[in-house]
Amino acid sequence: MNSARQAEISRGARWFGALAGPALAGYPASLLVADGALGTRPVRWIAVVPDAHNRFERARHGEVGLIEGWHLARAVQEVVAADAGKPARTAIIAIVDVASQAYGRREEAYGIHLALAAAAGAYAAARLAGHPVVALIVGKAMSGAFLAHGYQAGRIVAFDDPEVMVHAMGKASAARITLRSVEALTALAETIPPMAYDIKNFAALGLLSATLNVADPDQPQPADLDLVGQALQDMLASMDAEAEHDLSTRLGSPLRQASQRVRELLRLQWSQTVTE
Amino acid sequence: MTTNQETRLTALLGQNSFIELAARERSRQLLDAGSGRELVGPFERLSSPWLAQQGVVTQADDGVVVTKGSFNGQSCVVLAIEGAFQGGSLGEVGGAKIAGALELAALDNRNGIPTMAIIVFETGGVRLQEANLGLAAIAEIHSAIVDLRRCQPVIGIVAGTVGCFGGMSIAAALCSYFIVTREARLGLNGPAVIEQEAGIAEYDSRDRSFIWSITGGEQRALSGLVDVLAEDDVQQIRSHVAQLLARGVPRMHRSEQTARFISALDAADAATQATPGMARAIYAQGAQ
Numbered sequence: 001m002n003s004a005r006q007a008e009i010s011r012g013a014r015w016f017g018a019l020a021g022p023a024l025a026g027y028p029a030s031l032l033v034a035d036g037a038l039g040t041r042p043v044r045w046i047a048v049v050p051d052a053h054n055r056f057e058r059a060r061h062g063e064v065g066l067i068e069g070w071h072l073a074r075a076v077q078e079v080v081a082a083d084a085g086k087p088a089r090t091a092i093i094a095i096v097d098v099a100s101q102a103y104g105r106r107e108e109a110y111g112i113h114l115a116l117a118a119a120a121g122a123y124a125a126a127r128l129a130g131h132p133v134v135a136l137i138v139g140k141a142m143s144g145a146f147l148a149h150g151y152q153a154g155r156i157v158a159f160d161d162p163e164v165m166v167h168a169m170g171k172a173s174a175a176r177i178t179l180r181s182v183e184a185l186t187a188l189a190e191t192i193p194p195m196a197y198d199i200k201n202f203a204a205l206g207l208l209s210a211t212l213n214v215a216d217p218d219q220p221q222p223a224d225l226d227l228v229g230q231a232l233q234d235m236l237a238s239m240d241a242e243a244e245h246d247l248s249t250r251l252g253s254p255l256r257q258a259s260q261r262v263r264e265l266l267r268l269q270w271s272q273t274v275t276e
Numbered sequence: 277m278t279t280n281q282e283t284r285l286t287a288l289l290g291q292n293s294f295i296e297l298a299a300r301e302r303s304r305q306l307l308d309a310g311s312g313r314e315l316v317g318p319f320e321r322l323s324s325p326w327l328a329q330q331g332v333v334t335q336a337d338d339g340v341v342v343t344k345g346s347f348n349g350q351s352c353v354v355l356a357i358e359g360a361f362q363g364g365s366l367g368e369v370g371g372a373k374i375a376g377a378l379e380l381a382a383l384d385n386r387n388g389i390p391t392m393a394i395i396v397f398e399t400g401g402v403r404l405q406e407a408n409l410g411l412a413a414i415a416e417i418h419s420a421i422v423d424l425r426r427c428q429p430v431i432g433i434v435a436g437t438v439g440c441f442g443g444m445s446i447a448a449a450l451c452s453y454f455i456v457t458r459e460a461r462l463g464l465n466g467p468a469v470i471e472q473e474a475g476i477a478e479y480d481s482r483d484r485s486f487i488w489s490i491t492g493g494e495q496r497a498l499s500g501l502v503d504v505l506a507e508d509d510v511q512q513i514r515s516h517v518a519q520l521l522a523r524g525v526p527r528m529h530r531s532e533q534t535a536r537f538i539s540a541l542d543a544a545d546a547a548t549q550a551t552p553g554m555a556r557a558i559y560a561q562g563a564q
Binding site for chain 1: 313315316320322324325326329330342344368369371372373376377379380401402404405406407408409410411412413414415416418419422423426442443445446447448449450462463464465466468469470472473474478479490491496499501529530531532534535537538541544546547549550551552554555558559
């Protein structure tokens with residue numbers, strides 16, 4: 001594979017190819033889906049990738065758009081439907097490298113919020129039905145795109161790499177909306193952990209289950225595939241051991257004390273009778 | 277003044293505006309009279325730890341009001357976002373209030389108490405000063421809605437004037453049923469962000485009539501993307517909630533109707549720029 005060709009293939013697509021193999025037919029070109037196994041565990045792999053010929057022009061660079069949202073939902077719903085009534089639960093692994101949701105007039109007019117809800121809802125329903133869901137962040141995990149593809153996973157693991165990024169909004173837009181300069185925003189991110197874009201700060205918030213040090217995040221090596229495969233199997237095993245399929249494992253960080261305190265007070269006050 | 281106009285004026289004067297109410301009052305009026313009790317209220321002083329660090333004024337309820345009470349006798353929790361504080365943006369505390377309350381409502385149902393939830397959205401989405409913690413809270417809200425809606429309908433309302441955007445528009449679309457007014461807007465990306473990312477020709481954030489024609493409440497209702505277009509009246513909104521609640525948990529939530537929406541989008545002319553009419557047309561088939 002020459003370097004020019006490599007440049008056209010996203011990180012997400014490369015890791016999908018190395019981990020999952022050839023994608024199934026029957027999905028849009030922007031959605032890679034494959035059925036395989038990790039150890040003896042059946043797995044469905046899912047990735048969103050750039051498609052230069054996407055029918056929707058605002059979704060040609062790997063954004064999660066209308067088509068991607070609904071087909072993500074479909075790919076996840078198929079797994080749940082296939083396992084209904086069986087004791088075993090197929091695992092779902094979302095390979096995440098999504099720079100953003102699609103921004104455009106068609107997207108808003110045709111209800112992209114609902115398309116992303118379909119995807120997020122399908123992942124959440126699968127997890128609640130006992131399917132272990134892992135998000136493997138190999139590149140960008142931004143905003144609505146990440147909410148639709150990855151953020152409902154019971155475990156999130158990410159490469160420890162400068163190209164790996166999680167955030168609610170790209171810097172230019174975030175600066176415009178908060179009436180700050182990009183420089184001011186970058187400076188604030190140095191001291192306010194939830195405003196940072198890098199994976200170490202994201203990990204400090206307690207939202208990651210593991211960070212992985214791969215030799216080359218752009219070019220999967222055999223040793224890295226073993227490392228990633230083992231990490232994913234560990235995640236599946238730890239989820240199988242849990243009775244609840246919620247997101248409570250994310251609440252433990254000292255930086256999320258307020259999230260814990262609010263829940264604690266809500267629990268205390270929930271069933272109290274009125275004392276006036 | 278003609279008789280028609282007089283009738284319209286009398287009707288308007290008789291209305292009790294929902295839009296003009298703040299979040300706390302909206303919640304109280306949706307619930308059965310006198311049944312509402314605020315949880316984690318402003319006297320707990322749980323304001324945003326992150327805004328204070330950035331020199332931004334905080335609010336003692338962080339812009340989210342949790343009120344537990346009853347709706348037509350049924351256990352109910354109302355989660356109302358205050359659009360007047362930081363544009364209704366969701367940070368760590370406000371997000372945890374909504375997620376935590378929905379989690380407890382689901383737990384109630386597992387313990388045999390059929391608690392339902394009403395969410396009053398007035399929000400631009402993630403509070404960017406708390407970016408990743410806002411986003412995390414919104415993911416937790418999504419999860420909690422999906423969990424609760426298996427047991428009881430989760431009813432969403434966006435009345436205006438802030439509207440509902442960002443990750444919270446995804447939460448809105450996960451609700452079992454959704455009520456809007458003509459003043460409401462519902463969409464994923466805020467107009468200024470789309471203009472920033474895609475250019476003014478794609479989306480002119482200053483063109484109000486254009487924005488409402490795409491994301492306004494009436495358009496969303498005509499496209500079948502929400503359930504009810506309501507007048508701005510407390511009693512009417514309350515009776516819509518009662519009617520939706522009576523329908524029970526939908527056999528298939530709108531966000532689960534994958535085959536229907538994929539075939540509608542397959543039939544859409546993606547090469548042509550979208551118009552409000554095209555949006556109504558592609559979803560007219562199979563609309564309920």
